[in-house]
Amino acid sequence: MPLHHAVMALLADGPSHGYELKGRFEEAIGPQWGGLNIGHLYQVLDRLVRDGHVTRVHVAQSDRPDKNAYQLTGQGRQELREWATSPWVRTSGFRDELFLKLLGAARLGPEALAELVAAQRETYLADIGALTRLRRERGQEPLVALLIDAAVAHTKADLATVDSAEARLADVAHAAVMTGAECGSMDGMEPPGIPPGRRRFPPVEVRRQSRE
Amino acid sequence: MPLHHAVMALLADGPSHGYELKGRFEEAIGPQWGGLNIGHLYQVLDRLVRDGHVTRVHVAQSDRPDKNAYQLTGQGRQELREWATSPWVRTSGFRDELFLKLLGAARLGPEALAELVAAQRETYLADIGALTRLRRERGQEPLVALLIDAAVAHTKADLATVDSAEARLADVAHAAVMTGAECGSMDGMEPPGIPPGRRRFPPVEVRRQSRE
DNA sequence: GTACTCCTGCATTGTCGCAATGTAAGGGCG
DNA sequence: CGCCCTTACATTGCGACAATGCAGGAGTAC
Numbered sequence: 149m150p151l152h153h154a155v156m157a158l159l160a161d162g163p164s165h166g167y168e169l170k171g172r173f174e175e176a177i178g179p180q181w182g183g184l185n186i187g188h189l190y191q192v193l194d195r196l197v198r199d200g201h202v203t204r205v206h207v208a209q210s211d212r213p214d215k216n217a218y219q220l221t222g223q224g225r226q227e228l229r230e231w232a233t234s235p236w237v238r239t240s241g242f243r244d245e246l247f248l249k250l251l252g253a254a255r256l257g258p259e260a261l262a263e264l265v266a267a268q269r270e271t272y273l274a275d276i277g278a279l280t281r282l283r284r285e286r287g288q289e290p291l292v293a294l295l296i297d298a299a300v301a302h303t304k305a306d307l308a309t310v311d312s313a314e315a316r317l318a319d320v321a322h323a324a325v326m327t328g329a330e331c332g333s334m335d336g337m338e339p340p341g342i343p344p345g346r347r348r349f350p351p352v353e354v355r356r357q358s359r360e
Numbered sequence: 361m362p363l364h365h366a367v368m369a370l371l372a373d374g375p376s377h378g379y380e381l382k383g384r385f386e387e388a389i390g391p392q393w394g395g396l397n398i399g400h401l402y403q404v405l406d407r408l409v410r411d412g413h414v415t416r417v418h419v420a421q422s423d424r425p426d427k428n429a430y431q432l433t434g435q436g437r438q439e440l441r442e443w444a445t446s447p448w449v450r451t452s453g454f455r456d457e458l459f460l461k462l463l464g465a466a467r468l469g470p471e472a473l474a475e476l477v478a479a480q481r482e483t484y485l486a487d488i489g490a491l492t493r494l495r496r497e498r499g500q501e502p503l504v505a506l507l508i509d510a511a512v513a514h515t516k517a518d519l520a521t522v523d524s525a526e527a528r529l530a531d532v533a534h535a536a537v538m539t540g541a542e543c544g545s546m547d548g549m550e551p552p553g554i555p556p557g558r559r560r561f562p563p564v565e566v567r568r569q570s571r572e
Numbered sequence: 573g574t575a576c577t578c579c580t581g582c583a584t585t586g587t588c589g590c591a592a593t594g595t596a597a598g599g600g601c602g
Numbered sequence: 603c604g605c606c607c608t609t610a611c612a613t614t615g616c617g618a619c620a621a622t623g624c625a626g627g628a629g630t631a632c
Contacts, residue, residue: 150587151460154460165613177459179453181453185588185590187614191586191588192587211597212596213595214595214612232464232472233468236458236461242392242394243361243393243394244510248365248366249365250503250506253444256372256440260444264444267445268447268448291529298454302454302514302517306510317502319502320502379578379580397621397622397623399580402580403620406581421629425578425628425629426628576631579628582626583624585620585623586622587621589616589617591615591616592614594613596610597611
C-alpha cells in the first residue's frame with residue numbers, strides 16, 4: 149500500500165526521523181496493521197525527499213548515533229491535504245486471494261472445494277478471535293478501535309462468503325471433475341502440439357468489455 | 361496479488377499460451393477483478409517455468425505468429441492442489457488505504473475528516489451501484505456471482521465504517537487542530553536542530569509489544 | 573504498404589522483507 | 603581499569619515480486 153502519504157500525515161505533527169516514525173506509525177495505526185518494515189520506511193522517505201514533499205536534515209548527536217530529520221515541505225503539506233480529503237477510489241478491481249483460491253479449488257473438484265472452505269472458515273474464526281482480543285487491549289484509542297472493528301466486519305463478510313461458497317459452486321466443481329481437470333498423469337513427455345481434445349475454451353474469443 | 365497459482369489453476373484444464381490465458385482468466389474470474397496485465401502474466405509464466413511448475417513448448421504456426429504453449433507439470437499440479445485446498449492466512453495484517461486516509465484526515469482536523477467521509481461515502485455507493493449492474497449482466501456464472509456478492513459485502517462493510525468514523529473520531533480530529541497540525545507556514549528555511557517546541561512525541565518511547 | 577491483430581518480451585517503478593552495518597550506553601568481571 | 607557482551611538506536615543495501623507500459627516481430631486483411 150502507498151505508505152508515503154501516511155508518513156506525511158505523521159510528519160504533519162512535526163519533524164521526525166526514520167526510527168521514530170516507525171514508532172509513531174505503529175502507535176497511531178494500531179497492532180492490526182502489522183509491523184511496519186523499517187527498510188521500507190527509509191525507501192519511502194527517500195522517495196518523498198526526491199519528490200520534494202519532504203526535506204532531510206542531518207543532525208549530529210553526541211550521545212547517540214547521528215540521525216536524519218525529515219520535515220514536511222509546503223508542497224508536501226498540500227499534497228497531504230489533497231490525498232487525505234479525497235476518497236480512495238478502487239483502481240484495480242476487487243482483488244482477493246480468496247477469490248483465486250475458490251477458482252482453483254472449484255476447478256479441482258468438490259472435495260477440494262470442501263477442504264478449502266472448511267480450512268478457510270477456521271482461519272477466519274481464529275482471526276476474529278485475535279481481533280476481539282486486540283480490541284480489548286487497545287480499544288481505548290478511537291482510531292485503533294475503529295480500524296479493528298472494520299477488520300472484524302471484513303472478516304465476517306468473508307466468513308459469510310465462504311459459508312455460501314460450497315453450495316453455490318457445487319455445479320462448477322462437479323463439472324470440473326468431468327472435463328478432465330482431475331485426470332492426473334501426463335507429467336513429463338506429452339510432446340508439443342497441444343492435444344486438441346478436451347479443452348473447454350477452443351480459440352476462446354477474448355471479449356473486451358468497455359471497462360478500463 | 362500472487363497470480364501464479366491462479367494461472368496454474370487455469371492450466372489444469374489443459375495447456376495454453378499467454379494471450380489465451382488472459383482470456384480464460386477474465387472469463388473465469390469475472391469483470392469485478394479488473395483487467396489482467398499481459399506483461400505481468402508473462403513474468404508469472406517465466407517464473408513458473410523457472411520453478412518447474414510449468415513447461416514451455418514453442419509451437420510454430422503457419423497462419424499466425426508462433427506462440428509458446430505452457431503446460432502444467434506433475435510438480436505444478438501437486439503445488440496447485442496444496443495451494444488451492446489450504447486456507448489463505450493473512451500474513452501482513454489488515455491493510456487498507458482507507459485506514460491511512462482516516463489517520464491522515466483525522467490529524468488534519470474535523471473539516472478534513474468530514475470531507476473525506478462524505479467523498480468516500482459517495483465512492484462506495486457508486487461502487488455498489490456498478491457492482492449491482494455487473495451482477496445483472498454476469499450473474500449467471502456462479503463463481504462470478506459469488507465474487508461480486510463478496511465485493512458488495514465488503515463495500516457495505518466499508519460504508520458502515522466511514523459512516524461511523526466521523527462521530528467516533530471527533531475527539532481525535534479536534535485534538536489535532538489544537539496541537540499545531542494545522543498551523544501552516546514553516547515551509548522553506550527553518551534550519552536544522554528540530555524545533556523542540558510543539559511536538560506531541562518528545563522522545564516517543566517506542567513500545568514494542570509482544571506480537572510478531 | 574499500411575493498418576491491424578496476435579503474441580511476446582523488456583524496462584521501469586513501487587512494495588516489502590531481511591540482513592548487515594555502525595554507534596553508543598549499560599552491565600558484569602578479573 | 604580494560605575487556606566483552608548485550609541492548610537500543612539509526613541507517614543502508616540487496617533482492618524478490620507486483621504491476622504497468624512500451625516496443626516490436628510476425629502475419630492478415632485491405
